[in-house]
Amino acid sequence: MNKFFILAQIFGVLIFVFKTISNSRKEKISILFFVIIGNVMSLLQYLCLWDFTGSAAVIIAFFRNTTFIFYDKKKLKPQFAVLLFFLILSITSIILTWSRWIAIFILLNVICVAIAQWQQKALITRIFMVMANIFLSIYCFLIGGYTGSLSALFQVCVGIVSIFRYDIKKISES
Secondary structure, three states: OOHHHHHHHHHHHHHHHHHHHHHOOOOHHHHHHHHHHHHHHHHHHHHHOOOHHHHHHHHHHHHHHHHHHHHHHOOOOOOHHHHHHHHHHHHHHHHHHOOOOOHHHHHHHHHHHHHHHHOOOHHHHHHHHHHHHHHHHHHHHHHOOHHHHHHHHHHHHHHHHHHHHHHHHHHHHO
16 A cells, blocks of 8 residues: 555544544634644645645635634624635636546535635534535545545534534524
């Protein structure tokens, strides 16, 4: 077995750890901080698998998350133009590094995550993050990032439980 493949799987386990920690955080800034660390692990996993499309998407996600942390610290919502800028940048980078049809899954993931992080309603954020992690799980599996795929599937389960716990339960109690 290739040492880079093994390293990629180890980074996938670290993705799981940091994304799980991010889900346990209360403040948005803390969540984004651990998401950024998870993104660094994702970048390393993609590089070990020689996947430049995923790598480009994660690099842009790093800048998007950092920008959103800046806005969050100032207690501001990023303007729609900021969201649009990062969407255009992400889509352009994915198109430029496109090597296989499976890149559509990372593209859909990037779009869902950007929308989820940009808007303010928790239910909408959770729904978009569930969709994003479904696309990410498929993408990681298809490029050989099996532990990353399992991590994303776990995040899907966490997201669904959160929707039931915080949103559906609240609606039924009303």
